[in-house]
Amino acid sequence: MSNTFDQDFCPACGTILPLPDGSSIIQCLLCKKTQDISVFHGTQSTVHVNFHNVEVDKKTLENNETIEGTLIQRKCPRCGHDEMSFTTRQLRSADEGQTVFYLCPKCSFQELENS
Secondary structure: OOOOOOOOEOOOOOOEOOOOOOOOEEEOOOOOOEEEHHHHOOOOOOOOOOOOOHHHHHHHHHOOOOOOOEEEEOOOOOOOOOEEEEEEEOOOOOOOOOEEEEEOOOOOOEEEEEO
């Protein structure tokens, strides 16, 4: 086992440490252990935030691409077929429900439902 110190985590409890806020110490939010900010000197951090492109998913429906999923008992509003397949995607913010995509395997009718 290596004795290398990972400065992103509290050495006492393993919780992710908060980002430096300009003070001379960093305090673990869980166990309250403090350490000197000098631990971070010379360290470079990079953050990548990848946002989901909702327009790409909307085009999936508009271009009539096949959406595969599980078959369920749901009547197609167009042709009356008794089964539709469904898939879900998180298109809205994380604190909102998923979007459910339904596809009729008989006539390829597609509809969506925000749950």
